[in-house]
Amino acid sequence: MNAPVRAAGTKPKAFDVAQVRADFPILARQVHGKPLVYLDSAASAQKPQAVIDAISRTYGHEYANVHRGAYYLSEMATRAYEDAREKVRLFINAVSPSEVVFTKGATEAINLVAHSFGRAFIKAGDEIVLSAVEHHSNIVPWQLLRDATGCVLTVAPMEPDGSFNLEAFAAIIGPKTKLVAITHVSNVLGTILPVREIAALAHAAGAKVLLDGCQGIVHQPVDVQDLGCDFYVFSGHKLYGPTGIGVLWAKAALLDAMPPYQGGGDMIESVSFAKTTWAPAPAKFEAGTPPIVGAIGLGAAIDYLNSIDRAAANAHEEDLLRHAMTALAQVPGVKLIGTARHKAAVQSFVMEGAHPHDLATVLDRSGVCVRAGHHCAQPLMDLLGVSATTRASFAFYNTHAEVDALVAALRRAQEVLL
Numbered sequence: 384m385n386a387p388v389r390a391a392g393t394k395p396k397a398f399d400v401a402q403v404r405a406d407f408p409i410l411a412r413q414v415h416g417k418p419l420v421y422l423d424s425a426a427s428a429q430k431p432q433a434v435i436d437a438i439s440r441t442y443g444h445e446y447a448n449v450h451r452g453a454y455y456l457s458e459m460a461t462r463a464y465e466d467a468r469e470k471v472r473l474f475i476n477a478v479s480p481s482e483v484v485f486t487k488g489a490t491e492a493i494n495l496v497a498h499s500f501g502r503a504f505i506k507a508g509d510e511i512v513l514s515a516v517e518h519h520s521n522i523v524p525w526q527l528l529r530d531a532t533g534c535v536l537t538v539a540p541m542e543p544d545g546s547f548n549l550e551a552f553a554a555i556i557g558p559k560t561k562l563v564a565i566t567h568v569s570n571v572l573g574t575i576l577p578v579r580e581i582a583a584l585a586h587a588a589g590a591k592v593l594l595d596g597c598q599g600i601v602h603q604p605v606d607v608q609d610l611g612c613d614f615y616v617f618s619g620h621k622l623y624g625p626t627g628i629g630v631l632w633a634k635a636a637l638l639d640a641m642p643p644y645q646g647g648g649d650m651i652e653s654v655s656f657a658k659t660t661w662a663p664a665p666a667k668f669e670a671g672t673p674p675i676v677g678a679i680g681l682g683a684a685i686d687y688l689n690s691i692d693r694a695a696a697n698a699h700e701e702d703l704l705r706h707a708m709t710a711l712a713q714v715p716g717v718k719l720i721g722t723a724r725h726k727a728a729v730q731s732f733v734m735e736g737a738h739p740h741d742l743a744t745v746l747d748r749s750g751v752c753v754r755a756g757h758h759c760a761q762p763l764m765d766l767l768g769v770s771a772t773t774r775a776s777f778a779f780y781n782t783h784a785e786v787d788a789l790v791a792a793l794r795r796a797q798e799v800l801l
C-alpha cells in the first residue's frame with residue numbers, strides 16, 4: 384500500500400524551493416552540458432521521487448488486476464486503486480468517491496461527457512457555450528457532438544489582454560444554453576477565468592457547467608462544491624502524477640442519469656445476449672482494466688502535494704510569474720501575450736524577427752525547455768493574430784535564477800537569430 388507522505392491531520396512542512404527541488408530527481412540533470420531549466424510544466428510536470436517510488440513499488444511488489452481477483456494481491460491492488468479515488472475525492476472536496484471517474488486523461492474525460500451526457504441530453508438547436516481560449520480538447524469533442532446532434536456552438540469572447548469578458552458571456556447565454564464548457568485556466572495565456580461567476584450565470588439560465596481543470600488544479604486549491612460546477616476534469620500528468628491517468632468528477636445525479644460511454648468488463652451488473660444492465664458509477668464509466676498504476680501514482684502525487692505547504696508553493700509560483708513578466712518585458716523585441724490581472728504562472732510571448740520554434744530550439748541549447756507552437760489552441764492563435772507563441776510555464780520547483788537563465792538565453796538567442 385502507498386503510505387501517505389504526510390499522515391492525515393499533520394501540518395505540511397514549510398515551503399523551501401531547494402528542498403522541493405531535491406524531491407524531483409530529473410531537476411538535477413544536465414541537457415546539452417547545461418543545467419536543466421524546465422519551464423514546460425503546463426505541458427507536463429516533472430515527477431517527485433515519491434510518485435516514481437509508488438509506481439515502482441506497485442509494479443515490483445503489489446501489482447495485480449483490480450476488482451477481479453479473490454486473492455490477496457488483487458485485493459491489495461484493488462484497495463490501493465480505490466484509496467487513490469478517495470485521495471482525489473478529498474483533494475477536490477467531492478461529496479463521494481463514486482463521483483470520481485478515472486479516465487486516461489482530461490481529453491478522454493471531456494470526450495466521455497460529450498458522448499454520454501451530450502448524446503443523451505443535448506438536442507438539435509440546443510446551445511453549448513465555449514470560450515475563445517479553449518484547448519482543442521475542449522473544442523473538438525463538442526464539434527463532434529454538434530455534427531451528430533445539430534446543436535449549436537457559441538464562443539464567449541476574450542479581451543485583448545486575455546481576460547474573460549463576463550458581461551459579454553452573460554449576454555450570450557440564454558434559455559437554449561444547455562452546457563457551458565470552459566477552461567479554469569488558459570494553457571496559453573495563464574488567465575484564471577471567473578469560474579464561480581460563470582457557473583452561477585449558467586445555472587441561472589438552466590445550463591450545466593463543465594470546467595476543464597487541466598491547468599487550474601495545478602496552481603490553486605480546487606473545491607468542486609465551492610466552484611459550483613457540474614463537471615470538473617483534469618489530467619494526472621500535469622499534477623505531478625503519471626501519464627495515462629485523468630479524472631472526471633461529476634455530480635452523482637448526473638453520473639446516475641448518464642448512459643455508459645464504453646462497454647466492456649467491470650462496468651456491468653449483468654450481461655446476457657438479450658440484455659445488459661450497468662453497474663453504478665463510477666464503474667459504469669470505467670470499462671475494461673483501468674489505469675491501475677496511473678491512479679495509484681496520482682494518489683501518491685496528491686500525498687506529495689499534501690506534504691508541502693501548497694499556499695506557499697502557489698505564492699512562490701505567483702512570484703515567479705511576476706518576475707518573469709517584468710524581466711521578459713525588458714528584452715528588446717519581446718511582446719508578452721496574456722497579461723490579464725488574474726493569471727496563473729504561464730507566460731506566452733513572441734520575439735520580433737524570430738519564429739517561436741526557432742527560438743525554442745536555440746533556448747534548448749542553453750538547457751532551457753519551453754514550449755513553442757499553437758499549444759493546441761489554434762482558434763486562440765487566430766484571434767491573437769499569430770501562428771504560434773513561445774510559452775514558459777512555471778511550477779513550484781522553479782526558481783528566480785531559472786527565470787533569469789531564460790532571459791539570458793533569450794538575449795543570446797537574439798544574437799544568433801537576428
Ligand code: C6P
Pocket residue numbers: 425426427488489490491518520521566568569570571595597598618754758759
Ligand atoms: N495542454 C499544453 O502544453 P491531456 O492531453 O488530455 O492531458 O490534456 C489536454 C488539455 C486540456 N485542456 C487544457 C487547458 C490543457 O492545457 C490540456 C493540455 C498541454 O498546454 C498539452 S497540449
